[in-house]
Amino acid sequence: MRHILPLLVLALPFPAAAQPVLQLPADCSLGETCYIQNYVDTDPTEGAVDYACGVLSYDRHKGTDVALPSLAAMEAGVNVVASAAGLVRGVRDGMEDRVFTAESEAEIDGRDCGNGVVIRHEDGWETQYCHMKQGSVTVKAGDRVEAGAVLGQIGLSGRTQFPHVHLSVRYNDAVVDPFRPEAEPGQCGLAAGETLWSDPPAYQAGGLLSAGFAAAIPDYDAVKAGTAHSAEMSSTTPAIVVWAFGFGSRMGDILSMRITGPEGEIFATETELEKAQAQYFRAGGKRNRGALPPGTYTGDLTLTRDGKEISRIATEMTVR
Ligand SMILES: [Zn+2]
Known part of the structure; x- marks a missing residue:
C-alpha cells in the first residue's frame, strides 16, 4: 500500500508537513x-460566502x-499577536485610527491594510x-518572533469601519x-483535521455584542463607541430605553427585548430583523409619565433564528 502515499501528497495544493499551525492573532x-x-470570501463570483456557507464575508x-x-x-488596548513563529518581513505604522469613509479613501491611498505587520514563515x-492602532507596532523588519509574540494592538487604521x-x-x-x-466550492464547514488552526475557533453565525439602558434612543455612534449605556437613571427620566448591538443578522431573526423593574416587567417587545447586516442596533422602551420606582432594572435581550435562541445578553441599571 505504500505506493498510495505519493499520489495523496501530489493531490494537495501544498505539502501538509510545511503548513503553519496558527493561533488567534489577538489576545482576546x-x-x-x-x-x-x-x-475569507469562498465565493469566486460577485457574492460572498464564508467557509461555513454563511454570510459573514x-x-x-x-482574511479573517x-x-x-x-x-x-x-x-x-487589545494586543495583536503572531499567529505562528517567523521572521518579520515588513511593518507600517503612523496611520491614523479613524472610521473609513468615501472621503478618507484618497488619504489612505491604497494603504488599505493601515498599520500592519507581515511575517514570513517556512x-x-x-x-x-x-x-493596527497608530503607534502600537512593537516589531521591525528582520525581527524573529515566536507564536503569540506581541506585534502591537488592534486599531482602526486603513480601510476599516470597526x-x-x-x-x-x-x-x-x-x-x-x-x-x-483546501477549499472545494460548494462545501460547507470544517473538514476534519484540515484547518490551519491549532484550535479551530467555533463558528458563531451572528449574535449580540453589547446592550444597555438609555434615557432616549441612543446614537449609533455612541453604541459603537461603547458609551451609550447609562448605569444610573433618574426616576423622572423622560423615557426608559433598552438597546442591543449585534452582528451577522439574517432576514427573519427575532430580537426580543424586555425590561424588568423592582415591581416586575414594565416593557417587552419582539422585533423581526428585515435583512442580513454585518452590524446593526435596535432600541425599544417606554415613556415615563410619573416616577419610576427606585431599584435595579434589568434588560434581557434574546436573538432567535429559525426558532432557536442563538444569542442572549443582559444589562442592568439603577434608579435612585
Ligand atoms: Zn478583513
Whole structure:
C-alpha cells in the first residue's frame, strides 16, 4: 500500500508537513471580548460566502477579521499577536485610527491594510496583520518572533469601519482560508483535521455584542463607541430605553427585548430583523409619565433564528 502515499501528497495544493499551525492573532477571548466579523470570501463570483456557507464575508475579502465590540475596548488596548513563529518581513505604522469613509479613501491611498505587520514563515507561507492602532507596532523588519509574540494592538487604521485585526494567510502569495485551506466550492464547514488552526475557533453565525439602558434612543455612534449605556437613571427620566448591538443578522431573526423593574416587567417587545447586516442596533422602551420606582432594572435581550435562541445578553441599571 505504500505506493498510495505519493499520489495523496501530489493531490494537495501544498505539502501538509510545511503548513503553519496558527493561533488567534489577538489576545482576546472569542465570544466574550472579541468575535469574528468576517471570514475569507469562498465565493469566486460577485457574492460572498464564508467557509461555513454563511454570510459573514464580503466580496473578495481575503482574511479573517477578529473584531472588538466597541471603540472603548480598542482604546483600553487589545494586543495583536503572531499567529505562528517567523521572521518579520515588513511593518507600517503612523496611520491614523479613524472610521473609513468615501472621503478618507484618497488619504489612505491604497494603504488599505493601515498599520500592519507581515511575517514570513517556512516554505513560502506568510501571515499579515492589518488595521493596527497608530503607534502600537512593537516589531521591525528582520525581527524573529515566536507564536503569540506581541506585534502591537488592534486599531482602526486603513480601510476599516470597526476596530479589528485582519489576518491574511498566504502560501506562495496565494490567499489561503485558514478554516478550509483546501477549499472545494460548494462545501460547507470544517473538514476534519484540515484547518490551519491549532484550535479551530467555533463558528458563531451572528449574535449580540453589547446592550444597555438609555434615557432616549441612543446614537449609533455612541453604541459603537461603547458609551451609550447609562448605569444610573433618574426616576423622572423622560423615557426608559433598552438597546442591543449585534452582528451577522439574517432576514427573519427575532430580537426580543424586555425590561424588568423592582415591581416586575414594565416593557417587552419582539422585533423581526428585515435583512442580513454585518452590524446593526435596535432600541425599544417606554415613556415615563410619573416616577419610576427606585431599584435595579434589568434588560434581557434574546436573538432567535429559525426558532432557536442563538444569542442572549443582559444589562442592568439603577434608579435612585
Ligand atoms: Zn478583513
